[in-house]
Each structure stands twice: as C-alpha cells, then as structure tokens.
Amino acid sequence: MLNDIVDVLADPADLTPLRGADDFTRLVSESGHSYDVAKQGYVTLAAGKGIGHEGDSLEMVNSRETFLSNGHFAPFVESVSDALADVVEGVAGDADPVILEAGAGTGYYLAHTLDLIQGARGVGLDVSVPAAKHLAKSHPRVGAVVADVWEQLPIRTGSIHALAVVFAPRNPAEFARVLVEGGEAVMLVADQGHLDELREPLGILGVEDGKIERLIAQSEGHLVPAAAPELIEYPMQLGRDAIAAQVGMSPSARHLDADVLQARLAELPEQMEVTARAQLIRMRKA
Ligand SMILES: C[S@@+](CC[C@H](N)C(=O)[O-])C[C@H]1O[C@@H](n2cnc3c(N)ncnc32)[C@H](O)[C@@H]1O
Secondary structure, X not given: OHHHHHHHEEOOOOOOEEEEEOOOOEEEEOOOOEEEEOOOOEEEOOOOOOOOOOOOOHHHHHHHHHHHHOOOOHHHHHHHXXXXXXXXHHHOOOOOOEEEEEOXXXXXXXXXXXXXXXXXXXXXXXXXXXXXXXXXXXXXXEEEEXXXXXXXXXXXXXXXXXXXXXXXXXXXXXHHHHEEEEEEEEXXXXXXXXXXXXXXXXXXXXXXXXXXXXXXXXXXXXXXEXXXXXXXXXXXXXXXXXXXXXXXXXXXXXXXXXHHHHHXXXXXXXXXXXXXXXXXXXXXXX
16 A cells, blocks of 8 residues: 555655655645545656656556466566565665565566565556556555656655566666665566567567667666576466467557457467566666
8 A cells, every 4th residue: 555655755856755645645745746646546656747658558457467367477476576585685674675666567576576575565666557556456565656667766765675677667777766775676578589489470579689788788877787697488388368368468469450460369279388588687786
C-alpha cells in the first residue's frame, strides 16, 4: 500500500518529500503540490504537462498476467529475487529494506521478491495505468506509482536498497541517484536466442546484438558492473495459448496485425519447445 512506502516518494516537480493527506486520498509535498490517489490505490506522480506515453495496454498487461501465472518464467523470477535478496542482505542493516522495480508490469517479480524478504517494502513503478492497477493489488507491501522512467524519478535520493528492472527501460543516472550507498540495480535483459523458435514462424521482433555492452556503456559515470553477467537459459514447453499470451505481452503485439498473427499461430504445432534466454546484470553506483 502507498502508506507503507510514502517515506521514499518525492514530488516529481522538485523532489521535496511527500506525505499522505485526507486519509491518503492524496499525497502532498512540502512545496505544496498535491497528487490524487486513484481509488484502485495507485498514484500518478508526474510534473508539468504529465506523462507523454502510455506504456503497456490493458490487453498486454492481461496477456502478461496469463503467461507469467503459468510459471514459464519461474527460473527468471527466482534469479532476480535471489539477487535482490543478496543485495539487501549486504546493505539494509536493521532497516526494513525498500526495493524499487522500474517498469514493474503486473508486479510478478516484485511480489515474489517481497515474499522472499521478510519485512521488505516494494515500490512498483510503471508508466502504464493498467499495469499500476495490477501492481497495487500484487502484494500487501507494494505501493504502485505511475511515472516515466525517462524522467526524474519521484523517489527520494539515496532511499532505495535494491532496484530491479526486468525487460524494461533503464535510466542509469536516476537509478544511481535513488540508490543508497552500496545498493545495486539488478537488471534482467533478454539475450540473443530468447524465443528464437518463434521468430520466423510468427514474424516477431528479434533481440538486437550488443545489448549488454550498450547497457554498460550507457551507464558510464553512473553505474558500474558489480558482478559478472549471469546467463539464464532453459527450454520452455509452450502450448499455443501460452505462445499467444507471450506474443500478446511483447512489443510484437503492437506491430503485428491480429488476423495475420492468428493465422500464423494456427500453423504452429500444439506444443513447442521454446528457448528462454536472458542475462542477469548487477550494477552499483560508480
Ligand atoms: C516488457 S514489460 C516488463 C514488465 C515486468 N518487468 C515483467 O517483466 O513482467 C515493460 C514494462 O515497462 C513499462 N514501461 C515502458 N516504458 C516505460 C517508461 N518510460 N517508464 C516506466 N515504465 C515503462 C511498460 O508499461 C511495461 O509494463
């Protein structure tokens, strides 16, 4: 809930602290700005003209929920949660740790992590309102925030013990700003070969070359690698419904015509082995 994490939230306009007002129906900042809490429990924290883009649609969020709830990415969630637990153990001391997930989607990774780390609190941040509605319900210790990762994050400087980014956009300068000393960003990045068996038959987007190298180069001056990248690769057995859900939750959902996709899905075998492949990257402040 938002009241559990309001102590790490900041006014997107000027980063002054926020607090709950009127029974937490709004958050107000020291500088006098007010942000309404939606009845579904999330808050939109954007300065000036608001948020310029929408992120995942309701259909994409629902597809994601369907796919993830069937456990196909279980090895991914285990690795991310274990890494976050390891970070928190080293850095939080006696404090209840705070974990921020940027581009948190349905909250699958954050909720799993909070189950693993007793007393930890989670900030689920996503630019998508349908995602934020899910996030707000994903775990009793999650607070959901609609905000844009490309902007200044509405998070107090030096307040986050561990930060997670799973297949979502990254803002290394802001990640470094919000982390406590010794905190780390744990990022799961799709690697070449991920979902490869589906690319040709369905005409979906591939993973571009050199993604990890670019991530490290773009982080220069803000974040440095804290460990060697860890490859996570395993085969998934996916039926056609799971494949449809996987495509529906991915950027391919936006660029493929629905009828064309249906026709291509119908051509697939009932069940397929599909490779899941990603790199787990841990980075700390430079
Ligand atoms: C591929 S999904 C990953 C969601 C979640 N991490 C997971 O793996 O289940 C990417 C997420 O990032 C969000 N997103 C895209 N652009 C964003 C931005 N600029 N700021 C915040 N979130 C963004 C999308 O709405 C979506 O929920």
